[in-house]
Amino acid sequence: MFERFTREAREVVVGAQQEARALRHGRIGTEHLLLGLLAQPGTTSARALGRHGITRQVVVDALAxxxxxxxxxxxxxxxxxxxxxxxxxxxxxxxxxxxxxxxxPREPSGHIPFTPRAKKVLELSLREALAMRSRSITDGHILLGLLREGAGLAMKVLYDRGVDLPALRDELRLVLDS
Structure with a gap:
């Protein structure tokens, strides 16, 4: 599946691993994927999240x-x-x-595994890309997968911050379709 990821989408996954490691978490969760999405300011997902008031610092503060x-x-x-x-x-x-x-010593020093929910987000990003007849999976598809999965710490942060989730989903689909 990762061969279909664009460079930006791969960087989201790498960024999520870096965020988990920096926070000393032994697994990559949806919150780390959200931070990975926000680590690249010029991407479709980071711009869309920013329009809804979600920045990296907002997420870090919410997770603290x-x-x-x-x-x-x-x-x-x-x-x-x-x-x-x-x-x-x-x-x-x-x-x-x-x-x-x-x-x-039980904490992985190299690769950090994904939680089942984070794995589901990545699977749903593929489904979103296929549904949109896209040949590759972009960072925007990962965010759509996160929204479609609908649970986990990332969604709690978005929900608690009052993000209009249907509007965010519609914005992403419009941008990705163009």
Whole structure:
């Protein structure tokens, strides 16, 4: 299937893997595909998402509370604990990166697998391309696949931000048909 992907669509998949790795996630989910779509500002999908108020930073900010970090800097500051001062002291004593979480040996160091939902999005992108009689799968088809799948963290972000999903779908189809 990947041989049908355009260069931009392949970059979305590579970008999704990079986003998952940067966030220290062991699997590539729909949220990483959404971030991968937004990592290329000039693409059809990034422009369409931008017209609906969705940027990379909006998605990153929306995902932050869902990440499950144990330390909430604002809460600690409210009780008089300065996280930056703690980090500086610990790193001065034990070396830079002493507070960084150790790499889980079970976590893949090379290829990161896709979640079943993310795999479904990629499969649906192929179906969208075929339905539109397109010979290749573009980044826009990946976004259509994401919308068609209709669930996962990416859709939660879009829904919570009030994106008019039918309008976004119609815009994409119009652009891809031209």
């Amino acid at each position: 509370p869902l990440a499950g970090d144990d330390l909430d800097a604002a809460a600690l500051t409210s009780v008089g604990i300065d996280l930056d001062a703690v980090r500086t002291t610990v790193e001065a004593t034990f070396g830079p990166g002493a507070l960084d979480a150790p790499r889980d």
